[in-house]
Amino acid sequence: xxxxxxxxxxxxxxxxxxxxxxxxxxxxxxxxxxxxxxxxxxxxxxxxxxxxxxxxxxxxxxxxxxxxxxxxxxxxxxxxxxxxxxxxxxxxxxxxxxxxxxxxxxxxxxxxxxxxxxxxxxxxxxxxxxxxxxxxxxxx
Numbered sequence: 001x002x003x004x005x006x007x008x009x010x011x012x013x014x015x016x017x018x019x020x021x022x023x024x025x026x027x028x029x030x031x032x033x034x035x036x037x038x039x040x041x042x043x044x045x046x047x048x049x050x051x052x053x054x055x056x057x058x059x060x061x062x063x064x065x066x067x068x069x070x071x072x073x074x075x076x077x078x079x080x081x082x083x084x085x086x087x088x089x090x091x092x093x094x095x096x097x098x099x100x101x102x103x104x105x106x107x108x109x110x111x112x113x114x115x116x117x118x119x120x121x122x123x124x125x126x127x128x129x130x131x132x133x134x135x136x137x138x139x140x
Contacts, residue, residue: 016041016051017122019070025063025079026054035065045119046101047085053093056084062098068118075121077114080105 016039023035042049048064056062061081068075081104086097105111 014041017043019068019125020118020122021067021069022048022050023065024050024052024054025065040066041095043119043122045116046099048082048098048100049095050098051090051093051095055094056087056096058084058087060084062096064098066114066118068121070121075114075118077105077111077118080111080115 020040020043022038022040024038025033026036028034036052036054038050038052040048040050050064060083062084063079063081064077065079066075066077080100082098082100083102084096085099088095100112100115103111
């Protein structure tokens with residue numbers, strides 16, 4: 001059974017998604033912006049949950065980049081703007097629930113299609129991993 005983290009009325013896994021590299025664009029000065037790596041704990045067609053020490057307010061926009069590593073062809077979204085809907089303090093960091101529904105990408109149709117692809121692949125991988133774990137536990 002997986003451990004869970006509750007974000008008010010939302011529940012997510014405590015372990016980050018292994019093959020998904022997620023970055024957020026952070027303002028560092030008047031004109032300077034940097035990409036910062038963050039951990040993603042949940043990813044679906046409509047949202048994701050990330051963890052970072054950067055501070056965002058509810059309903060503020062957040063620029064993300066996703067790179068899902070696959071054996072044949074990686075799925076990459078260079079830049080997508082989502083909206084922070086929920087946040088939960090965790091030590092010196094925050095878990096943020098990012099909504100994709102109101103978001104926009106460089107080409108929104110393609111970005112939303114890639115978000116659906118990433119969500120589908122992650123769901124299949126997690127289901128397969130859960131089946132393998134349950135079979136190995138029965139055989140132990």
